[in-house]
Amino acid sequence: MRRARDHIDRCYADPIDLAGIAAAAGYSRFHLVRAFRAAYGETPGRYLTRRRVERAQELLRVADLSVTEICHLVGFSSLGSFSSLFTELVGVPPSQFQRAAHASGPPLIPGCYILMCAGPRPAAKTATTEKLDPPGGP
Structure with missing residues (x-):
């Protein structure tokens, strides 16, 4: 179970699914779902969501990025899903959370630094890239 949790912690921002975990x-x-729930009290999917929201909270506190940019940086593909899950787990919408965090002063980290350090996301394999990467590697 630790390998599953470590994989989620390491790859939370990537598009991972239950099969990959x-x-x-x-x-x-x-078996993973049953054992993970028994060990940690929640399903792997719920743990992944909570981990993404925790990271979003930190970015909303310290970064000069929009809620939409943070939504995508932490691995959500839908702003609506992100906002509703964030509100459910934290108790306030992400924009309100960000306003309250920034009320005491300017953000600590310029958004351009965070975006620069995040780097490009690995592209999903498509028919075009599969043709470019034959089995067995380049």
């Missing part, structure tokens, strides 16, 4: 931990998807 299970493969990293060496479990079947169904």
Whole structure:
């Protein structure tokens, strides 16, 4: 279970799914969900969401980025889903959380530095890239 949790902690911003988490931990998807819940009290999906929201809270506190930029940096693809999950877990919408955090002064980290350090996301394999990367590697 630690391998599954470590994989989520390491790759929370990437588009990961239950099959990928299970493969990293060496479990079947169904067994992983049962064992993860028994060990940590929540499903891997819920843990991933909570981890992403925790990271978003930190970025909302210290970075000069929009809520939309932070939403995408922490791995959400939908601003609406991000906002509703953030509100459910934190108790206030992300924009309100950010305004309250920035009320005491300017953000500590310019957004351009965070975006620069985040680097490009690995592209998903498409039919075009699969043709460019034959089996067995370049």
